Amino acid sequence: MWKFIHKFGSPPHFYRLSVVLTPWFGWAAAILITAGTLGGLYLAPPDYQQGEGFRIIYVHVPSASMSMFVYVNMALAAAVGLIWRIKLAHAVAAAAAPIGASFTFLALATGSIWAKPMWGTWWVWDARLTSELVLLFLYFGYMALRAAIDDENRADRASALLAIIGLINIPIIKYSVEWWNTLHQPATISKMGKPAMDGDMLTWLLLNIAGFMCFFIAVLLISARAEVIRRARDQKWLKQALGVT
Amino acid sequence: MEVPGLGQAFALQVGRDMRLAFRHLGQLANPLMFFIMVTTLFPLALNPSPQLLEAIAPGVVWVAALLASLLASESLFRQDVDDGTMEQLALSPQPLALMLLAKTAAHWLMTGLPLVLISPIVAYGLFLPQEAVPVTMGALALATPILSLIGGMMAALTVGLRRGGGLLSLLILPIAMPVLIFGARATDLAMTGMESVGAIYLLAALLLLAMSLSPFAMAAAMRISLD
Numbered sequence: 145m146w147k148f149i150h151k152f153g154s155p156p157h158f159y160r161l162s163v164v165l166t167p168w169f170g171w172a173a174a175i176l177i178t179a180g181t182l183g184g185l186y187l188a189p190p191d192y193q194q195g196e197g198f199r200i201i202y203v204h205v206p207s208a209s210m211s212m213f214v215y216v217n218m219a220l221a222a223a224v225g226l227i228w229r230i231k232l233a234h235a236v237a238a239a240a241a242p243i244g245a246s247f248t249f250l251a252l253a254t255g256s257i258w259a260k261p262m263w264g265t266w267w268v269w270d271a272r273l274t275s276e277l278v279l280l281f282l283y284f285g286y287m288a289l290r291a292a293i294d295d296e297n298r299a300d301r302a303s304a305l306l307a308i309i310g311l312i313n314i315p316i317i318k319y320s321v322e323w324w325n326t327l328h329q330p331a332t333i334s335k336m337g338k339p340a341m342d343g344d345m346l347t348w349l350l351l352n353i354a355g356f357m358c359f360f361i362a363v364l365l366i367s368a369r370a371e372v373i374r375r376a377r378d379q380k381w382l383k384q385a386l387g388v389t
Numbered sequence: 390m391e392v393p394g395l396g397q398a399f400a401l402q403v404g405r406d407m408r409l410a411f412r413h414l415g416q417l418a419n420p421l422m423f424f425i426m427v428t429t430l431f432p433l434a435l436n437p438s439p440q441l442l443e444a445i446a447p448g449v450v451w452v453a454a455l456l457a458s459l460l461a462s463e464s465l466f467r468q469d470v471d472d473g474t475m476e477q478l479a480l481s482p483q484p485l486a487l488m489l490l491a492k493t494a495a496h497w498l499m500t501g502l503p504l505v506l507i508s509p510i511v512a513y514g515l516f517l518p519q520e521a522v523p524v525t526m527g528a529l530a531l532a533t534p535i536l537s538l539i540g541g542m543m544a545a546l547t548v549g550l551r552r553g554g555g556l557l558s559l560l561i562l563p564i565a566m567p568v569l570i571f572g573a574r575a576t577d578l579a580m581t582g583m584e585s586v587g588a589i590y591l592l593a594a595l596l597l598l599a600m601s602l603s604p605f606a607m608a609a610a611m612r613i614s615l616d
Contacts, residue, residue: 281563288559292550301613302546306560309542309606313564316595320567323574 153230155372156381162365169362176355183348191345200258202349206356208251211279212314214244214360218286219311222304232368234300235375237307238290239367243360245283252276271321278317282310296375398483399491406495420461420500421507427453428511439516446515447576450525451532451569453511454504458533459561461500462540465493466548466611479615486604489611493541493604494534501533517580524579524589531592532572538603539564545610568595 151157184202191198218240225233255273256266267273289306293299376382393401410417431449432442469475469492478488508529509522517525543560550556575588 278563278566281559285556285560285563288556289546292547292556298613298616302610305606305610305613306546309564312602313567316567317563320570320591323570 153228153232155232155235155376156385158232159369159372159382159385162369166362166365166369169358169365173355173358173362176351176358178355180348180350180352180355184345184352188345188348194262197258197261200254202352204251204254204258205349206353207247207254208276209353210356210360211244211248211251211276213357214240214247215279215282215307215314216311218244219307222307226301226304226308231300231375232372234304235371236364236368237304238300239371240364241283241287241290243363243367245280245287247356247360248276248280248283252280271323274321275318278321279314282314286310392482395483395487399487399494402488402491403495403498406492407498410495410499416464417499420457421503423460424453424457424504425507425511427456428515431515443516443518443580446512446517447521447525447573447580449515450508450512450517450576451573454508454529454533454572455536455562455565455569457504458501458536458540459558459565461496462537462544462561463557465496465537465541465544467544470548470614475611476615479612484608485611486608489541489545489607490600490604493537493607496541497534497537501537502530504533505529517576520582521576521579524585525576528572528575528585528589528592531589531596532568535568535592535596535599536565538599538607539568542603542606542610545607545614547614548611549614568592571595 181202185199188199190196218237221233221240222237224230225237252273255276259268260266286303286306290299290303293302373382428449431445435441435445466475466489469478479485481488505526508526512522512525539561540557543557543564546560547557571588571591575585575592578585578588
């Protein structure tokens with residue numbers, strides 16, 4: 145077990161693994177997102193209340209769920225890096241932050257486009273929108289702290305600590321704004337009980353969520369590989385792997 | 390050499406920081422002045438009608454308090470890191486978390502507590518109803534230490550950096566948002582004559598959480614910054 149973890153944490157091994165895995169996740173993402181989006185746009189029945197306008201859900205919900213998922217992953221990777229001093233975990237956390245921020249931004253943007261016809265306004269100070277916005281600020285803070293520290297080792301550890309502090313605070317922020325104000329429709333898919341959505345609509349949504357997940361993994365692998373290359377630029381194994389001597 | 394116990398070390402550290410702070414009263418008054426100035430700007434920028442000011446008073450008081458404590462947290466550890474005191478603290482047999490908690494406590498006594506004490510005057514200037522004033526003071530007394538602790542964590546993370554200021558606000562404000570929400574809610578509820586004890590309890594819970602966890606985060610952050 146420990147041998148496996150150490151092997152997995154070594155940059156050369158990760159480099160080779162990411163080269164192999166990236167196309168698999170990339171193609172899976174392309175197929176799933178194409179299927180989910182086409183299905184959602186053409187095959188799913190229109191909503192009885194919101195008509196055709198609800199179809200933006202096929203982008204909005206996956207990106208919103210990814211925004212939180214990526215933050216948790218980033219914080220866990222950062223914690224692993226901080227506790228067991230695994231450089232690769234820091235590289236993964238650093239690579240995940242811009243992707244997560246993009247998902248968060250996409251969720252806010254699609255939410256805003258959806259809100260205009262449904263609520264009559266681009267933006268409302270609703271609990272979920274606000275906590276999503278705060279999440280975006282948390283990502284920005286993480287990236288800004290990382291960018292502000294020149295020494296790589298220190299940047300890794302300081303930003304990891306910040307990510308963990310943020311992770312502890314996410315539930316507090318979420319519940320505080322929820323208590324403060326809420327207008328957003330309740331969650332569409334909840335683990336407990338029957339989803340509040342028709343099966344024909346739900347299938348395509350789940351496909352898209354899976355597709356977004358694969359997309360995240362593929363981009364994370366590429367981005368973390370770039371980070372590994374940048375950090376190991378003087379090392380021998382990298383020159384061998386790239387075929388430069 | 391005899392090593393002082395935990396309580397004694399805590400008291401000594403608080404005493405030292407208070408003495409140092411009293412010798413630079415000018416610096417110390419800055420956040421307080423800032424608090425008063427910001428709350429003065431609102432009647433000038435909007436119009437000074439009592440109805441309008443009364444409606445925005447909870448928000449103004451709480452945002453001003455948040456910004457004032459943000460301003461104050463910048464200087465929390467800087468001097469000690471610059472002159473090497475912090476390294477001695479990190480090397481001392483006392484746990485660094487405790488010493489930083491003591492420093493934050495002293496910092497709160499010198500910057501947070503005056504804010505709580507001056508808040509009735511500010512509230513009066515904004516036509517906040519009388520019955521909301523005690524609740525606001527109580528809520529501020531619970532909230533400002535939380536803000537000091539959050540500020541302490543983030544100040545410890547950024548203390549070695551040159552461009553600290555803007556970054557510090559980007560790090561503190563999202564984390565401090567629940568404090569602002571609960572605090573303003575407490576004032577708001579008290580203003581409309583409703584029971585505000587729920588918000589106060591939540592603030593107290595947040596304070597306990599911050600007091601128990603943040604010293605360790607502060608110490609970890611400080612050790613990273615001192616490297």
